[in-house]
Amino acid sequence: MARMDECELPELPEYAERVLDVTERIPPGRVLTYGDVAEWLDAGGPRQVGRVMALYGAAVPWWRVVRADGVLLAGHELRALEQYHAEGTPLRDAGRATAGHVQRIDMRRARWDGGAR
DNA sequence: AGCTTGACCGACC
DNA sequence: TGGTCGGCCAAGC
Numbered sequence: 001m002a003r004m005d006e007c008e009l010p011e012l013p014e015y016a017e018r019v020l021d022v023t024e025r026i027p028p029g030r031v032l033t034y035g036d037v038a039e040w041l042d043a044g045g046p047r048q049v050g051r052v053m054a055l056y057g058a059a060v061p062w063w064r065v066v067r068a069d070g071v072l073l074a075g076h077e078l079r080a081l082e083q084y085h086a087e088g089t090p091l092r093d094a095g096r097a098t099a100g101h102v103q104r105i106d107m108r109r110a111r112w113d114g115g116a117r
Numbered sequence: 118a119g120c121t122t123g124a125c126c127g128a129c130c
Numbered sequence: 131t132g133g134t135c136g137g138c139c140a141a142g143c
Contacts, residue, residue: 033126034124034125034126035125035126038125045125045138045139045140047124047126047138047140048125048138049125050123050124050125051123051124051139051140051141052124053124054123065124067124067125067126068126068127069126074124075124
């Protein structure tokens with residue numbers, strides 16, 4: 001059992017790998033919060049999950065992991081909205097009469113409870 | 118070794 | 131409905 005470390009192509013920390021794995025299981029049109037993912041894994045916390053997503057999120061459906069308040073990911077609002085629209089993810093208007101009709105995710109309906117619990 | 122920062126969360130006001 | 135505050139855990143400096 002020598003050089004097992006040389007076999008692995010991606011040198012992702014195991015924790016990161018698990019986070020990405022969970023992310024890929026989230027069905028289209030549904031989302032999980034950073035905290036949900038951490039709770040699933042029963043390891044780390046929302047911030048750790050956030051770090052992993054910031055580093056390796058590009059390789060997975062990153063738009064399905066969101067903040068608990070449903071606010072769209074800063075800097076990727078348009079990309080995210082495009083996906084949500086395509087997947088039918090429940091959104092909620094956050095400023096009907098105010099300028100910049102910003103949307104947020106309707107967490108009540110979009111949150112995936114398929115395994116959280 | 119100590120302080121700051123971050124794709125966060127929940128409670129409070 | 132919205133802003134602030136403290137707690138959270140790991141990484142960087």
